Amino acid sequence: MTIVAHLPQRALTLTEEESAAPPAMELTGRRRASPEERALSETIFREFHADPRYHEFVLGCLNCGECTTGCPAARFYDFSPREMLQIAETGDATTLWDALQEKIWACCQCYTCNMRCRFGNDIAGIISVMRELSVSHGVASTRKTLAPFGRSLTLLMTVGTQVSSDMIQPDFFRDWGPFATGSDRAWGVGADIMRRAIPSDVLQTTRSSWEVSVQTSLELFRIYEETGVLDMLRGLDPDLTEMLIDIIEERREEFEEARERFRTELEGMRGPVATFRG
Amino acid sequence: MNPILVLGAGPAGLSAAAEIAELGAPTILVEREAYLGGNPKRWHYSLLAPDLRPSDEILGPLIAKVEGNPRVELHRSTTVTKAERLPKGFRVTLKTGDALETQEVSAVVLATGFDHFDSRRKFEYGYGRYPDVLDFKELEGMIHDDRVLRPSDGKPPRRIAWILCVGSRDLQVGNPWCCRMGCAVSIKQAVEIRQKHPEIDAYVYYMDIRTYGLWEDLYWKSMQEYGVKFIRGRIGQVTIAEGGSQLLATGEDTILRRPTEVPFDMIVLASGMEPGTGTQEAAALFGVPVGPEGFLTPNLSDMNPVDSGLPGVFLAGAATGPKAIPDSVTEGMGAALRAYQYARN
Ligand code: SF4
Numbered sequence: 333m334t335i336v337a338h339l340p341q342r343a344l345t346l347t348e349e350e351s352a353a354p355p356a357m358e359l360t361g362r363r364r365a366s367p368e369e370r371a372l373s374e375t376i377f378r379e380f381h382a383d384p385r386y387h388e389f390v391l392g393c394l395n396c397g398e399c400t401t402g403c404p405a406a407r408f409y410d411f412s413p414r415e416m417l418q419i420a421e422t423g424d425a426t427t428l429w430d431a432l433q434e435k436i437w438a439c440c441q442c443y444t445c446n447m448r449c450r451f452g453n454d455i456a457g458i459i460s461v462m463r464e465l466s467v468s469h470g471v472a473s474t475r476k477t478l479a480p481f482g483r484s485l486t487l488l489m490t491v492g493t494q495v496s497s498d499m500i501q502p503d504f505f506r507d508w509g510p511f512a513t514g515s516d517r518a519w520g521v522g523a524d525i526m527r528r529a530i531p532s533d534v535l536q537t538t539r540s541s542w543e544v545s546v547q548t549s550l551e552l553f554r555i556y557e558e559t560g561v562l563d564m565l566r567g568l569d570p571d572l573t574e575m576l577i578d579i580i581e582e583r584r585e586e587f588e589e590a591r592e593r594f595r596t597e598l599e600g601m602r603g604p605v606a607t608f609r610g
Numbered sequence: 611m612n613p614i615l616v617l618g619a620g621p622a623g624l625s626a627a628a629e630i631a632e633l634g635a636p637t638i639l640v641e642r643e644a645y646l647g648g649n650p651k652r653w654h655y656s657l658l659a660p661d662l663r664p665s666d667e668i669l670g671p672l673i674a675k676v677e678g679n680p681r682v683e684l685h686r687s688t689t690v691t692k693a694e695r696l697p698k699g700f701r702v703t704l705k706t707g708d709a710l711e712t713q714e715v716s717a718v719v720l721a722t723g724f725d726h727f728d729s730r731r732k733f734e735y736g737y738g739r740y741p742d743v744l745d746f747k748e749l750e751g752m753i754h755d756d757r758v759l760r761p762s763d764g765k766p767p768r769r770i771a772w773i774l775c776v777g778s779r780d781l782q783v784g785n786p787w788c789c790r791m792g793c794a795v796s797i798k799q800a801v802e803i804r805q806k807h808p809e810i811d812a813y814v815y816y817m818d819i820r821t822y823g824l825w826e827d828l829y830w831k832s833m834q835e836y837g838v839k840f841i842r843g844r845i846g847q848v849t850i851a852e853g854g855s856q857l858l859a860t861g862e863d864t865i866l867r868r869p870t871e872v873p874f875d876m877i878v879l880a881s882g883m884e885p886g887t888g889t890q891e892a893a894a895l896f897g898v899p900v901g902p903e904g905f906l907t908p909n910l911s912d913m914n915p916v917d918s919g920l921p922g923v924f925l926a927g928a929a930t931g932p933k934a935i936p937d938s939v940t941e942g943m944g945a946a947l948r949a950y951q952y953a954r955n
């Protein structure tokens with residue numbers, strides 16, 4: 333029988349009324365937002381707080397700052413996971429809106445903050461919920477932020493990976509420090525030596541890491557369609573989305589042709605195959 | 611009347627045994643260690659918050675009340691290994707070394723206390739790895755002996771940091787409760803050190819300062835009169851600073867909203883309170899329910915904080931949750947009275 337046991341359990345799902353609740357407060361001394369911007373920021377605020385993950389990820393905060401201690405992004409930007417958790421908890425839509433403009437993209441989703449948090453928050457998770465919202469609402473600044481990543485996105489959406497291990501070398505990652513590149517021998521070995529330790533049969537397969545089977549591509553795309561990722565992307569970059577759909581259409585045709593060929597060949601060998609349509 | 615058994619000779623147990631004897635009933639006081647005085651004695655607590663009186667001045671008279679008291683039968687280095695319920699009270703087996711002894715008692719007071727959190731479990735602070743990272747109970751001993759020196763090289767420190775809430779208010783280690791004394795004791799230590807060695811800088815890293823009630827005075831004075839510095843935010847990691855002789859504390863200053871890295875000569879961890887081994891054993895022996903935190907739970911913590919709800923079983927001190935010495939002494943008195951009433955009827 334503890335004190336906590338006497339407190340009512342927090343409901344994990346919101347009532348309809350709660351999830352439609354408007355922002356609870358407004359901070360003073362902020363810049364004036366245009367009516368459109370304001371309307372959008374309030375919509376995002378509502379959706380954010382109605383997201384079932386919100387109640388799983390944001391539990392409360394002691395403002396201890398331990399999450400910030402291990403955060404790589406906090407060392408370089410005016411950004412901290414503690415601040416993001418505070419922003420997640422604010423009742424002011426403009427504060428959330430402002431964070432969506434730039435801050436949320438400082439995080440590299442390394443999840444160190446979660447490992448440190450003494451309250452059990454999923455800070456990295458709530459940041460990615462913020463990102464999802466700004467992508468699916470096509471927030472202008474987000475479009476700009478993500479514009480240089482079209483190539484990565486295309487690869488991710490069509491073959492499921494954007495890196496192959498033969499890419500893991502300093503030329504591709506100019507932000508690597510001296511420890512990783514091996515020019516500083518403090519660790520004894522650098523990336524060049526470590527790369528040589530990769531078994532050669534693994535290297536064989538990684539060369540072909542972008543050459544996935546057509547079924548894999550189609551299945552992957554199906555997942556993006558079903559889970560709404562494609563719709564989300566449409567809000568952000570309609571042109572890219574159309575291009576991806578074209579690529580996948582081509583693959584689909586390729587697949588259909590291959591299937592047809594296979595069918596004819598089988599029939600040639602055994603006569604008509606009635607049950608193949610599966 | 612069969613004697614009343616008091617388990618544990620820390621402040622609560624000493625107080626209970628002394629009061630039972632004072633009421634005129636025979637008392638058996640059982641202590642697992644060879645000495646009396648519990649954790650304050652074990653770790654040589656120096657001055658006790660909030661009045662900054664030497665711990666010996668407080669424990670001394672308490673110990674004197676039971677030692678040599680004809681109504682108190684003292685068993686040092688002894689544990690209870692078995693307890694059978696009788697129509698009134700218990701038949702208990704006491705074990706001293708290899709010797710076993712059976713006694714019938716009319717009631718029991720469980721004053722089995724707490725253990726300090728083992729700071730090695732917060733591995734990021736490097737306790738047990740870096741000699742100059744101390745647990746604050748170790749610093750107590752140093753202050754008590756007036757030898758505040760870096761264990762690594764025996765030199766006097768220039769800058770000391772205290773980290774509060776180590777193993778408290780922390781779900782990472784499963785201890786969400788507050789230790790109630792870490793703030794006061796750390797600030798007291800900083801004051802003691804600044805008093806004797808004003809050349810040593812003292813920094814306290816905190817989330818909240820919980821010098822509750824009248825203890826707040828200590829917090830204010832530490833700033834007003836002793837120049838102790840407070841930084842709001844926690845250290846999340848301790849490493850060795852460049853050059854190798856100092857410790858580097860990495861954390862966030864949450865008021866200035868920036869990550870910080872500060873070198874220190876010594877870092878002191880305010881380790882929290884956990885239910886002691888004795889408390890867990892007592893819970894199993896006498897069937898007292900424990901809460902999710904592992905402390906014994908009184909039946910009605912607001913109306914009857916010293917009643918377990920089981921006939922003849924009473925509770926006192928930090929066995930039911932983190933507690934300061936004055937509160938433990940008070941509960942010892944309360945439990946003595948309740949146990950006496952039960953045993954007499
Ligand atoms: S997940 Fe993001 S916010 Fe968390 S520590 Fe990593 S970079 Fe920082």
Ligand code: SF4
Pocket residue numbers: 392393394395396397398399400413414417448449450451452453455
């Ligand atoms: S670690 Fe958790 S509790 Fe501490 S500041 Fe970060 S989010 Fe808040």
Ligand code: SF4
Pocket residue numbers: 774775776778779787788789790791792793794818819820880882
């Ligand atoms: S008393 Fe102070 S140090 Fe101890 S847990 Fe509470 S806030 Fe932390």
